[in-house]
Amino acid sequence: MLLAAFEMLGLVAFAASGAFAAVWARLDVFGVVVLGLTTALGGGIIRDVLLGITPPTTLRTWPYLAVAAATALAxxxxxxxxxxxxxxxxxxxxxxxxxxxxxxxxxxLGASAPVYTACLVGRTTGIGGGALRDVLLREIPLVLRREIYALAALAGAVLVGAGHLLRLPPGPVTVVAAAVVVTVRVVALWRRWNAPVARGTGAPAE
Incomplete structure (x- = not known):
C-alpha cells in the first residue's frame, strides 16, 4: 500500500514536470497531455519491460493514466x-x-531481480520519463548534461539495495532513500553542483 501511494506521488510530480515543459515549449493541449503522460509513465514502462512484466502496470491500471492526464490538464x-x-x-x-x-x-527486488540489476533498473526508472520528455522536445536529455541527476537516482537505488541486503524494513528504507535523492538533487540545484566534463573540448576543426 505504501509503495502504491508513493508511486502515485511520483506520478503526479513527473506529470506536472512534463506538462510544464510542454507549456513552456508552447505545445497545444494535446501535446501537454502527451508530454505529461510520457514523463509520468515512461520510466515505469521501461522498468516493467526490463523486468518482463507485460503489459506494463501503468497501461493496465487505469488510475495511473487518469491521474497523470488530470495533472497535465490542470x-x-x-x-x-x-x-x-x-x-x-x-x-x-x-x-x-x-x-x-x-x-x-x-x-x-520484489520481482526477484539481483540487487545489482535492481539498482540499475531503479535508476533507469527514475531517469527514463525525463529523458523521453527531453527527446520529444528536441533537447539534450537532462541526464546527459552536467547536472547531478542520474547520480542522485543511482544513490537512492543503491540505498534501497543496501537495505534489502541488510534485511531492513523495505517501506521505511524506500522513504528514506527517496528523501536522500530529493535532498541531493535540490542541494545540487541550489549550490549549482555539476558532474565534471572533459576540459579543452570544442568544435572539431574542419
Whole structure:
C-alpha cells in the first residue's frame, strides 16, 4: 500500500514536470497531455519491460493514466498561476526522480531481480520519463548534461539495495532513500553542483 501511494506521488510530480515543459515549449493541449503522460509513465514502462512484466502496470491500471492526464490538464488550465512557481516545478521533478528511482528498485527486488540489476533498473526508472520528455522536445536529455541527476537516482537505488541486503524494513528504507535523492538533487540545484566534463573540448576543426 505504501509503495502504491508513493508511486502515485511520483506520478503526479513527473506529470506536472512534463506538462510544464510542454507549456513552456508552447505545445497545444494535446501535446501537454502527451508530454505529461510520457514523463509520468515512461520510466515505469521501461522498468516493467526490463523486468518482463507485460503489459506494463501503468497501461493496465487505469488510475495511473487518469491521474497523470488530470495533472497535465490542470497544469495546462492554470499555467499562468503556476508559471511563477518555477522552483516548485524543479522540486516536483526532484520528487518524481526520488520516488521512481527508489520504488523502481523495490519493485525489481520484489520481482526477484539481483540487487545489482535492481539498482540499475531503479535508476533507469527514475531517469527514463525525463529523458523521453527531453527527446520529444528536441533537447539534450537532462541526464546527459552536467547536472547531478542520474547520480542522485543511482544513490537512492543503491540505498534501497543496501537495505534489502541488510534485511531492513523495505517501506521505511524506500522513504528514506527517496528523501536522500530529493535532498541531493535540490542541494545540487541550489549550490549549482555539476558532474565534471572533459576540459579543452570544442568544435572539431574542419
Amino acid at each position: 497544469v495546462f488550465a492554470f499555467h499562468p498561476v503556476f508559471a511563477r512557481l518555477r522552483k516548485a516545478v524543479l522540486l516536483a521533478d526532484a520528487v518524481g526522480l526520488g520516488v521512481f528511482a527508489t520504488t523502481g528498485t523495490a519493485i525489481a
